[in-house]
Amino acid sequence: MEKRIPFVDLVSNYKKYRREILRTIDEVFLSGKFILGPFVWKFEEEVCKFLGSSYAIGVNSGTDALRIALRAIGISNNDEVITTPYTFVSTAEVISELGAKPVFVDIDEDSFNINITKVKEKINERTKAVIAVHLFGLPCEIEELSNICKQKKIYLIEDAAQSFGAMFNKKFVGTFGDVGCFSFYPTKNLFTYGDGGLIITNGPVVDKKCRMLRNHGIETNYNSEFLGYNSRLDSIHAAILLKFLPFLPRWNKRRRYLANIYIENLENVSYIKLPEEIPNSYHIYNQFTIRVKEGKRDSLKNYLENKKISSFIYYPKPLHLMKAFSYLGYKEGDFPIAEKVSKEALSLPLWHNMPKSMILKVCEEIKNWAHS
Numbered sequence: 001m002e003k004r005i006p007f008v009d010l011v012s013n014y015k016k017y018r019r020e021i022l023r024t025i026d027e028v029f030l031s032g033k034f035i036l037g038p039f040v041w042k043f044e045e046e047v048c049k050f051l052g053s054s055y056a057i058g059v060n061s062g063t064d065a066l067r068i069a070l071r072a073i074g075i076s077n078n079d080e081v082i083t084t085p086y087t088f089v090s091t092a093e094v095i096s097e098l099g100a101k102p103v104f105v106d107i108d109e110d111s112f113n114i115n116i117t118k119v120k121e122k123i124n125e126r127t128k129a130v131i132a133v134h135l136f137g138l139p140c141e142i143e144e145l146s147n148i149c150k151q152k153k154i155y156l157i158e159d160a161a162q163s164f165g166a167m168f169n170k171k172f173v174g175t176f177g178d179v180g181c182f183s184f185y186p187t188k189n190l191f192t193y194g195d196g197g198l199i200i201t202n203g204p205v206v207d208k209k210c211r212m213l214r215n216h217g218i219e220t221n222y223n224s225e226f227l228g229y230n231s232r233l234d235s236i237h238a239a240i241l242l243k244f245l246p247f248l249p250r251w252n253k254r255r256r257y258l259a260n261i262y263i264e265n266l267e268n269v270s271y272i273k274l275p276e277e278i279p280n281s282y283h284i285y286n287q288f289t290i291r292v293k294e295g296k297r298d299s300l301k302n303y304l305e306n307k308k309i310s311s312f313i314y315y316p317k318p319l320h321l322m323k324a325f326s327y328l329g330y331k332e333g334d335f336p337i338a339e340k341v342s343k344e345a346l347s348l349p350l351w352h353n354m355p356k357s358m359i360l361k362v363c364e365e366i367k368n369w370a371h372s
């Protein structure tokens with residue numbers, strides 16, 4: 001029996017680097033420093049060098065990175081924050097949780113990312129910030145968005161949870177806005193074996209606020225100056241991330257190489273629309289997401305499943321149609337492109353050390369399906 005092609009294989013990377021990872025864990029355990037501490041400080045320093053940012057703050061998850069970023073820039077009751085409805089739930093969840101109002105705008109059909117023109121239309125005197133998401137590893141039109149936000153004097157937060165190392169005009173995403181947020185969840189392109197996240201900024205005030213927020217609003221001496229969170233990065237994850245960070249450019253390159261094999265082999269296949277890069281972007285393909293036209297997405301997904309090939313739907317439902325956000329009063333038809341794309345999107349298997357032969361096998365089966 002042929003082996004299943006998983007959606008993502010995280011064990012293969014562990015096997016490859018097993019000795020180094022185990023040595024790293026041993027080093028952390030012997031240091032007696034388990035939360036924050038020297039491994040975290042070192043990781044924060046290395047990330048700053050890598051991305052070209054002034055400050056980096058390690059936190060517990062990508063969600064916490066967003067939550068703390070919003071708190072640090074002072075988002076609260078009755079503020080409006082503009083974002084995309086086509087993203088992971090955290091992006092808007094943290095806005096609501098702080099008592100602010102998520103204001104959704106539709107996406108661009110070809111990039112899956114927020115439509116900049118529509119952002120401009122939604123900015124009013126209550127708008128405090130925009131959260132831009134670089135979905136699937138593809139930068140959104142971040143330079144133009146950054147100019148708009150500067151001109152309107154509102155904050156720009158980047159949700160780069162799926163895009164560590166992605167670039168726009170040769171500059172890393174996460175460094176365009178006032179604050180950049182990352183996640184190291186195991187399926188992200190830079191990851192650890194548990195939860196982890198990161199905030200980057202060039203602002204010393206935001207940096208200090210984030211550092212205090214991740215530790216209950218405390219700067220020194222158990223003296224809390226404002227309410228915060230327990231959102232400290234574990235040393236073990238920082239140490240593993242420190243090991244993985246130098247590999248990342250190679251991993252991202254390999255993702256692009258594999259994505260191009262999909263693209264070469266699936267060009268002109270009926271019903272399939274391939275992902276496109278926007279000009280001047282460096283897509284790192286955290287997900288390789290195609291669109292399947294004419295209502296045939298689920299048919300392809302089932303076909304692949306029968307051939308023991310896993311695929312995944314990111315995302316089956318845009319946020320404005322979820323029960324959690326029903327209080328905002330949006331309805332079906334409000335964001336037609338996000339709604340359409342959520343019925344057509346299908347992400348195919350891709351991880352940085354996936355064998356090329358597996359990609360070719362997936363392509364072959366997709367072609368068989370299209371011709372059947």
Ligand SMILES: *Cc1c(COP(=O)(O)O)cnc(C)c1O
Binds near residue numbers: 088162183184197
């Ligand atoms: C993964 C992800 C998050 C949340 O990160 P966690 O570490 O899982 O909390 C936020 N936004 C986007 C776009 C993500 O993909």
